[in-house]
Amino acid sequence: MLILSIETSCDETAMALLNISQSKSKIQYRVLSESVASQIKLHRRYGGVVPNLASREHAKNFPIILKQTLKTSYPPISFKNLDLIAATIGPGLLPSLLIGVNGAKTLSWFLNKPLAGVNHLTGHLFSFLLNEEFQTSEGYSFDLSKQKDVFPAIGLIVSGGHTTLVKLSGFSKIKMLGETRDDAAGECLDKCARLLNLGYPGGPIIAKLAKNNPKITKVKFPRPMANSDNYDFSFSGLKTAVLYFVQSLTEQEKKELLPQMCYEIQEAVVDVLIIKALKAAREYSAKSLVLGGGVTANNRLREKIMLAAQREHLQLFLPPIKYATDNATIMALPAYLRYHKVSQKILINNWKKLDAKANITI
Ligand code: KG4
Ligand code: ZN
Numbered sequence: 001m002l003i004l005s006i007e008t009s010c011d012e013t014a015m016a017l018l019n020i021s022q023s024k025s026k027i028q029y030r031v032l033s034e035s036v037a038s039q040i041k042l043h044r045r046y047g048g049v050v051p052n053l054a055s056r057e058h059a060k061n062f063p064i065i066l067k068q069t070l071k072t073s074y075p076p077i078s079f080k081n082l083d084l085i086a087a088t089i090g091p092g093l094l095p096s097l098l099i100g101v102n103g104a105k106t107l108s109w110f111l112n113k114p115l116a117g118v119n120h121l122t123g124h125l126f127s128f129l130l131n132e133e134f135q136t137s138e139g140y141s142f143d144l145s146k147q148k149d150v151f152p153a154i155g156l157i158v159s160g161g162h163t164t165l166v167k168l169s170g171f172s173k174i175k176m177l178g179e180t181r182d183d184a185a186g187e188c189l190d191k192c193a194r195l196l197n198l199g200y201p202g203g204p205i206i207a208k209l210a211k212n213n214p215k216i217t218k219v220k221f222p223r224p225m226a227n228s229d230n231y232d233f234s235f236s237g238l239k240t241a242v243l244y245f246v247q248s249l250t251e252q253e254k255k256e257l258l259p260q261m262c263y264e265i266q267e268a269v270v271d272v273l274i275i276k277a278l279k280a281a282r283e284y285s286a287k288s289l290v291l292g293g294g295v296t297a298n299n300r301l302r303e304k305i306m307l308a309a310q311r312e313h314l315q316l317f318l319p320p321i322k323y324a325t326d327n328a329t330i331m332a333l334p335a336y337l338r339y340h341k342v343s344q345k346i347l348i349n350n351w352k353k354l355d356a357k358a359n360i361t362i
Pocket of ligand 1: 010158160187190294296
């Protein structure tokens with residue numbers, strides 16, 4: 001099945017072409033081409049994503065990225081060979097989503113090709129399938145008998161917009177366990193970085209500065225809701241604690257304590273994520289932990305969760321860093337898993353009714 005996937009939920013205009021097929025024993029997938037136009041430089045000066053500017057950039061980049069994705073495909077493909085067009089319908093910023101969804105609808109109508117809507121969170125959730133452990137000389141292959149080692153799994157999606165914990169009983173059986181009540185983990189890192197005048201996006205900058213810190217630190221920040229008896233998260237209290245602490249410092253102290261603050265912010269976020277994921281893994285007798293989303297690019301999170309998983313005898317599935325942040329390649333996988341058996345007739349007519357939905361959950 002040749003899939004063109006389109007992702008415009010936030011500040012990346014991304015498209016990819018994947019060939020995905022399935023036999024009784026495995027799913028095989030190959031990335032033929034992938035392109036991303038990032039808007040980080042544009043939004044940096046505002047300290048975060050400005051939705052209307054993002055939308056304008058997506059509109060500008062859409063045809064450019066489409067042309068580039070087709071042009072760089074190996075082997076070359078033509079539009080007429082497409083089996084499915086997949087577009088992220090949400091959650092995300094509505095002005096951004098609308099560009100991708102409307103572009104996909106137009107292509108579907110004009111080319112008379114089936115159209116599938118993808119939930120952005122499922123893209124992050126199944127991004128682990130692109131890990132190099134599944135790589136072959138032909139692309140990637142997931143041995144379906146391996147499902148018994150993976151499921152039930154606890155899935156944790158940690159990005160700039162979401163902190164969502166789910167139970168996965170199979171590729172299409174996803175149950176929401178909890179999510180953030182206020183800021184997402186990545187959003188908290190971005191906001192803390194803004195408080196510290198470090199720029200955008202905050203996650204990678206905080207991670208870099210945290211590295212220079214001796215691991216003993218005088219700075220201590222809270223781990224909000226770490227021990228609450230549910231699976232929800234809350235990160236706004238951490239941001240407020242950082243704000244009050246920064247306000248109590250002289251300029252000199254701010255400079256001196258910067259690496260320690262970054263270290264402790266990162267530790268607080270990582271600790272809460274791991275405590276909650278492990279609690280869920282124990283309660284649901286999970287066999288594995290599955291992580292996805294921009295914050296999983298964080299090396300400290302990767303390092304700490306790897307140790308925790310070993311300790312608890314859980315398998316750990318992470319996306320490669322390249323596929324942690326937003327891209328279209330990861331969106332093609334859930335599109336395939338959900339729609340490869342759905343009637344062409346329904347999907348061909350989908351362009352008439354598919355809509356962007358900013359606030360859907362998983
Ligand atoms: O998944 P993503 O690209 O977009 C959303 O769906 O939101 O995630 C972006 C988030 C940002 O908040 C960014 O600060 C964070 O991921 N991020 C990181 C790292 N790289 C990106 N956070 C911590 N450490 C990183 N290395
Ligand atoms: Zn994302």
